[in-house]
Structure formats: C-alpha cells, structure tokens
Amino acid sequence: MPKITAARVIVTSPGRNFVTLKIETSDGVHGVGDATLNGRELAVASYLTDHVIPCLIGRDAHQIEDIWQYLYKGAYWRRGPVTMAAIAAVDMALWDIKAKIAGLPLYQLLGGACRTGVMVYGHANGATIEETLENAAVYASQGYKAIRLQSGVPGLNGVYGVSKDKFFYEPADSHLPTESLWSTEKYLRSAPGLFEAARDKLGWDLHLLHDVHHRLTPIEAGRLGKDLEPYRPFWMEDAVPAENQASFRIIRQHTTTPLAVGEIFNSIWDCKQLIEEQLIDYIRATVVHAGGITHLRKIASFADLHHVRTGCHGATDLSPICMAAALHFDLSIPNFGVQEYMRHTEATDAVFPHAYSFADGMLHPGEAIGLGVDIDEAQAAKHPYKRAYLPIARREDGSMHDW
Ligand code: GCO
Ligand code: MG
Numbered sequence: 001m002p003k004i005t006a007a008r009v010i011v012t013s014p015g016r017n018f019v020t021l022k023i024e025t026s027d028g029v030h031g032v033g034d035a036t037l038n039g040r041e042l043a044v045a046s047y048l049t050d051h052v053i054p055c056l057i058g059r060d061a062h063q064i065e066d067i068w069q070y071l072y073k074g075a076y077w078r079r080g081p082v083t084m085a086a087i088a089a090v091d092m093a094l095w096d097i098k099a100k101i102a103g104l105p106l107y108q109l110l111g112g113a114c115r116t117g118v119m120v121y122g123h124a125n126g127a128t129i130e131e132t133l134e135n136a137a138v139y140a141s142q143g144y145k146a147i148r149l150q151s152g153v154p155g156l157n158g159v160y161g162v163s164k165d166k167f168f169y170e171p172a173d174s175h176l177p178t179e180s181l182w183s184t185e186k187y188l189r190s191a192p193g194l195f196e197a198a199r200d201k202l203g204w205d206l207h208l209l210h211d212v213h214h215r216l217t218p219i220e221a222g223r224l225g226k227d228l229e230p231y232r233p234f235w236m237e238d239a240v241p242a243e244n245q246a247s248f249r250i251i252r253q254h255t256t257t258p259l260a261v262g263e264i265f266n267s268i269w270d271c272k273q274l275i276e277e278q279l280i281d282y283i284r285a286t287v288v289h290a291g292g293i294t295h296l297r298k299i300a301s302f303a304d305l306h307h308v309r310t311g312c313h314g315a316t317d318l319s320p321i322c323m324a325a326a327l328h329f330d331l332s333i334p335n336f337g338v339q340e341y342m343r344h345t346e347a348t349d350a351v352f353p354h355a356y357s358f359a360d361g362m363l364h365p366g367e368a369i370g371l372g373v374d375i376d377e378a379q380a381a382k383h384p385y386k387r388a389y390l391p392i393a394r395r396e397d398g399s400m401h402d403w
Helices: 041-056 064-074 081-102 129-141 184-202 218-231 245-254 272-276 292-304 320-332 346-351 377-381
Strands: 004-012 018-025 030-034 118-126 146-151 179-182 207-211 235-237 259-261 357-359 362-364 392-395
Touching: 004 041, 004 377, 018 041, 018 081, 030 081, 030 320, 041 064, 041 081, 064 081, 064 292, 081 292, 081 320, 118 129, 118 320, 129 146, 129 184, 146 184, 184 207, 184 218, 218 235, 218 245, 245 259, 245 272, 272 292, 292 320, 320 362, 346 377
Parallel strands: 118 146, 146 207, 179 392, 207 235, 235 259
Antiparallel strands: 004 018, 018 030, 118 362, 357 362
C-alpha cells in the first residue's frame, strides 16, 4: 500500500495568495490539493500543518473515504470554511495519488467522461454598460458560449464585479479591506438595462449570467428576477445571503429566472433544503470549499435527484489545482450545468503547470494521469505571501452591507 510519508503546505503569492497541500507516499508518487480560502489563507495553512498533517503520516493513501470521515468526524468540530478547505486539500491530493498510481486521468476513476468538454463562462465587466458589452464581445469572439455580465452602477464609486483589469479580475486587492458604496435602489434601476442592451448587441445565442453577490432581500431579488425574465438570463447568482435557506421560497414565488447559489457553502447541510425543495437551479459549491471531490460528489448526486445542476465557483482565488479537480468532476457527473472560468495570470500558471486547456468555449482536463496539475516549488518560492483582503460594502448612510 502507498503509505503517506510526508505532507507539507506551500503558500505562494504569484499576484494573489494560494495555499497548496503536497502529500508524498512510499511509492514515490505525490499528490497536490488546493486549500486556498481567500483573505483567510493562513488559517487553513495552520489547520493543515498543526492539526491535520500529523494525523496523516503512516496512513494508507488509498483510503480516501476513510480519511475523509476520519478528518470530518474525528475533529468533533464539523463544517466551516477552514475545516472543509483543509479536508478538501487532503481529498484532492489523495485522488491525485490514486489516479496517478492507476495510470489514469482522474475523471476515468470517477466513472469516465459524460461529455466531450466542460462549458465555461467568462467574466465581462466594465464601468458602463457599453464597456461591459465591448468586453463581452471580446469573450464571444474567443469562443465563449456563456458570459457573466457585471457593470458599474451610476452614482456608485465601484461595485462588485467591476475590476481595474478587464481580463484578470481580482477582488482581494489590498492589505486592509477597501470600502465601496452600495445602494440597492440604484442597482435595481440599472441592472435590467444591462441585459436589455446585451440582448440588443450580443443577440440570443449566448448564455448570459449575472452575479448579485448577496446584495438583495428575497422580495427585491424576486423583483430583479422578474425584470430580467424578458432577456432570458442563464442564471441570477447569489441573489440573497443564503444562511436562511427558506428565504429562497419567496424568490421562487415571484420569478422564473433560474437561481444559482453556493460558492461560499461548505457542506451538503448548507444546501439540503434549497435542493430538496427545488428552490434553486444551480449549485455553486466547489471542490476546495466544500470538502473535496468526495463530498462534492455527494452534493451533486443529491442535486441530481431534484433537477438541480452544478455551476461550480471558479474565480481566480481557486488555484489551478482546484480548477483541474473541478474539470475532472464536471466531466464525469450527469447533472453538470456550467463551470465558472476566470483565467489565471501567467505568473500563476507558471507556478501551477497544468494539462487542462480551453477551446470553443469549453475546458477539458486533458489526458495526463492524476489531476494533471502540479506545483513548481522553485517558482512558488519566488512569490512570498502577501496579506490581502476582499473589499467591504457600505450603504449610503454608512452602515455595513453584505458583500
Ligand atoms: C464569483 C465570485 C467571486 C468572489 C471571490 C471571493 O462569482 O466568481 O463571486 O468573484 O467574489 O471568489 O473570494
Ligand atoms: Mg459569485
């Protein structure tokens, strides 16, 4: 049996912070897992180094399910983003090892390919509607079949989803949280115009998506969903903060716009009611933040029973390791919907050489054995950790709003 002989955490910041777990085995095979938790990276690094790695040494690397249960049940303190990102990193690395030993790309171990590629959506954004649509046209010309549209709101000094750099959107941009202004009234006035203009300019063949980033109440979300209906959006994402799952009933009562939620979910318990009551259409939980491939498969299987498809989070704060894991997963499940794909910078790609590739609006994990991604430790060492936070949002009266 391949025994776990060593494991270590590598923190690197090629433009943004990433936390990686590398597990080595007695067979000489190693595996990698993403453990990045944007803005709280070192908490997961410590959880792994101080509390998980000592318990892994000597274990049979093939026992993926048992190790998952051991780390989840054994901690006593279940769930939460730090714990679940740490467990996810172990899980990814062990699947990587198992597939490498089998000599197969991981998706073959997950049941094989259900599709020829994974449809992805890119991010078009701009300070104005015109700028957003120009940007969207560039994505369309690159072959994207699905595009997320975010635009500045007149009267607000910078809103969620609108970045300085058009192609490398990176919200965690400062050593202390920056502050942006929010007005629900102004946003609700401008958002439908973006979609109306988008259909005029881009036509009806593209899937158009929008992220509300937890900014609305259920009844406000119902109204926005209704206002967007004529433009047939692919989805409206994170319409409200989702701690209260029952609140989605109100949104559902008012609109047929498809709903997506879950990029910050950590386990099936965060979406059990949402899925069971068919209150959503897409579940956005990811490999890294929802307990790894082992747990995400459970969520996806449960979702499949309730007509819910997947739409995994894929922002740049998820490392190429998570992206590779997501692609193997996406390729192998029956109820895949779409995969978010924000390109990483060249510096990040140099730290994480990978086999996945983009063509015709689709990603494919490639045929390399394992996850098909690795960490170049010499490259990683060139980029020391740099504290960085996501911004916060305040309303016009100075009170805190959801981000
Ligand atoms: C998305 C997300 C991101 C998050 C980021 C936070 O839909 O891609 O909302 O933009 O803000 O991943 O860590
Ligand atoms: Mg989002």
